[in-house]
Amino acid sequence: MRIGELSRRTGVSIRSLRYYEEQNLLHPMRLPSGYRVYGDTDVVRVQRIQALLEAGLNTQRIEMILPCLTQHGDGIGLSCADLYADLIAEREGLLSRMATLRASVKALDAVIAASPAT
Template sequence: MRIGELARRTGITERALRYYEEQGLLRPERRPSGYRVYGDADVAAVRRIRILLAAGLSTAQITQVLPCMLDDDGRLAPLCPELVDALVEHREKIGEAIGELEATRANLDRIISAEARAGGDLRG
């Protein structure tokens, strides 16, 4: 199938598919005319890429982890033990970022609350 068909089947833009190829995530066959040709395996690959992107991994990280992922009917599982450690570390970084955002929200809540206690419109 050509890139337009893959885009329709996956719900991903042609631009995103070209970007995935630039990043080494997809490797379509090339016709002498230069057209990309994709197979059914590429539909599944795009699904795996989207799952990993939704999990917060960058395309560079996905390039590294994708070969070590088992796709069990849409559920991804790491095959390489060292990958689990890297994913746990990534999850911890996300947890730290969430903690920082929660602290920021709490600070903002205190500011909003102070404005309300001050009795009015501090907006000027």
């Protein structure tokens, strides 16, 4: 399939797909004309990239993780033990940032509650 079809099947813009290629996350075959050609496995790969981006990972981290993802019955698992600790640390960082944001919301709530309604 060509890039437009991959875009339609994944809901990801063509621009993003090209960016994923630049970041070494996608590796399409090239026709002699230069057109990119993708397979069905690229649909799954793009879906995984999207899920990891939504989880807050950057493209450098995703590049390291993608080769280690494997499908297990009801979900995706990590087959590279050395990356497990990295993901735990990433999760802890997210939780820390969430705690900071919650504290900020609480402080804003206090200011709003103490302010006269306009």
